[in-house]
Amino acid sequence: MDRILKVLRDFNELVMFKHTVFSLPFIFIAMVVAADGWFGWRLLFLGLLAAASARNFAMGINRYLDRDIDAKNPRTANRPSVDGRIDESKILLFIAINGLIFIVTAYFINDLAFMLSFPILLILGAYSYFKRFSYTAHIILGISLGLAPIAGVVAVKASITMWSVFLSLGVMFWVAGFDLLYSLQDMEFDIKEGLHSIPSRFGADCTMFISRIFHALTVLFWLFFTVEAGLGLFAYLAVLISAVMLWYEHLIVKRDFTKIDRAFFTVNGYLGIIFFILIVIDRIVYA
Numbered sequence: 001m002d003r004i005l006k007v008l009r010d011f012n013e014l015v016m017f018k019h020t021v022f023s024l025p026f027i028f029i030a031m032v033v034a035a036d037g038w039f040g041w042r043l044l045f046l047g048l049l050a051a052a053s054a055r056n057f058a059m060g061i062n063r064y065l066d067r068d069i070d071a072k073n074p075r076t077a078n079r080p081s082v083d084g085r086i087d088e089s090k091i092l093l094f095i096a097i098n099g100l101i102f103i104v105t106a107y108f109i110n111d112l113a114f115m116l117s118f119p120i121l122l123i124l125g126a127y128s129y130f131k132r133f134s135y136t137a138h139i140i141l142g143i144s145l146g147l148a149p150i151a152g153v154v155a156v157k158a159s160i161t162m163w164s165v166f167l168s169l170g171v172m173f174w175v176a177g178f179d180l181l182y183s184l185q186d187m188e189f190d191i192k193e194g195l196h197s198i199p200s201r202f203g204a205d206c207t208m209f210i211s212r213i214f215h216a217l218t219v220l221f222w223l224f225f226t227v228e229a230g231l232g233l234f235a236y237l238a239v240l241i242s243a244v245m246l247w248y249e250h251l252i253v254k255r256d257f258t259k260i261d262r263a264f265f266t267v268n269g270y271l272g273i274i275f276f277i278l279i280v281i282d283r284i285v286y287a
Contacts, residue, residue, distance in 0.1 A: 023148040024051050025272035026171050029279045030152030030164050033229050037283050039156050046109050047155060051148070053101040058124035058144060060095040064088065065128040073189050110158045113151070120147055135196045138176045138183065142214075146172030163229035170221035177214030177246075178268050180207050181253050208254065215246040234282035238275045245271045 027047055031039045063070070063081040067088075070076035080086040099121055106117035124144050130137035146168045153164040183190075183199050184207060190200035199207045219239060226235045249267045 023055065023145045023171075023272075024048075025276035026145075026167065027051055027148045027152040029276050030149035030167060031156050032276075032279055032283055033163065033231070034153045034156035034161070043109070043155055046105055047152065050102055050105045050109070050113075050151065050155075053098040053105065054120070054124060056098040057095055057102060057121060058127065060091055060098060061125045062128045064091045064095065069193065069195065072193065073186065075185060075189075109155050112158045113154050116151075116154065120151070123147065131190075131196050133196060135198050135201045137196065138179045138198060139172070141179050142172035142174070142176030145175040161229075163225050166221050166225035166228055170218045170225060173214040173221065174218040174246075174268075174271075177211045177218060178249065180211040180214070181249070183207070184253070208250070212250060215250070218246065219243045231279070232282045232286040234278045234285060238278035238282075241274055241278070242271055245274075 031043060031047060063079065066076075067081050070079050071082045076082065081091060102121065103114070103117045106113040123140075124147075127137060127140045127144055130140045149164050149167040149171060150160060153159070153161055180198055183197050184204055186195075186197070187199035187204065187207075189195075190197045198210060202210070219242060222239045222242060223236075226239055229235075245267055252267070
């Protein structure tokens with residue numbers, strides 16, 4: 001039993017399962033808005049399974065492909081994919097199982113979800129390649145998580161609405177913006193190893209400026225989402241609070257680069273949860 005628990009802990013560390021909190025609220029935001037309220041236990045279960053397996057697939061590929069890079073970086077040298085706790089064959093099996101779970105789950109959701117599951121997995125797996133030849137990798141990561149609201153509305157309505165596109169664009173710029181800040185930690189390493197990132201190409205000051213632009217676009221697109229979806233006061237409050245939290249995130253990083261982890265994990269984790277709670281309240285009040 002102890003051995004099984006250790007394996008589970010190692011895989012949890014491999015993919016940082018708790019970070020699913022970044023995409024999960026926006027999947028369910030889209031589902032709540034699409035259903036105009038509660039969307040049912042079946043879709044809740046399938047949504048959780050799809051979100052978890054998709055992220056595990058993407059993170060598994062990332063860890064597998066980045067083994068050589070992570071081994072050289074002091075910040076990542078103790079990852080299970082590097083220090084020998086999880087060997088290559090187990091990572092590949094983990095990737096295959098989660099990819100299959102995602103496809104099968106999409107099949108049970110609806111036909112459109114099933115058809116989209118294949119290109120979605122392709123996009124999710126592409127991120128790790130981009131940083132080897134293009135500093136647009138931050139955008140690719142943003143697109144990967146930005147697919148979450150699209151997946152949510154497809155699950156409920158079997159179609160893609162304009163408001164879900166706005167919500168997704170907001171998520172895309174939100175993720176790309178905070179990934180830029182997170183990447184500042186590896187700026188010198190990326191330069192040394194010839195890896196492509198906006199910090200290594202343009203420097204810290206320019207990176208922070210671009211991140212601020214991305215997060216301004218985030219707020220703008222979430223405002224468009226609120227208007228297009230015909231939501232009420234609590235949804236506008238969610239956008240306003242998100243804007244304040246993003247401003248605070250930049251304030252933290254500007255004052256002290258050593259607080260990047262706090263900005264990345266804490267602020268952004270709470271942002272998605274608060275946004276979701278306020279959307280749920282909005283649908284209850286204005287139902």
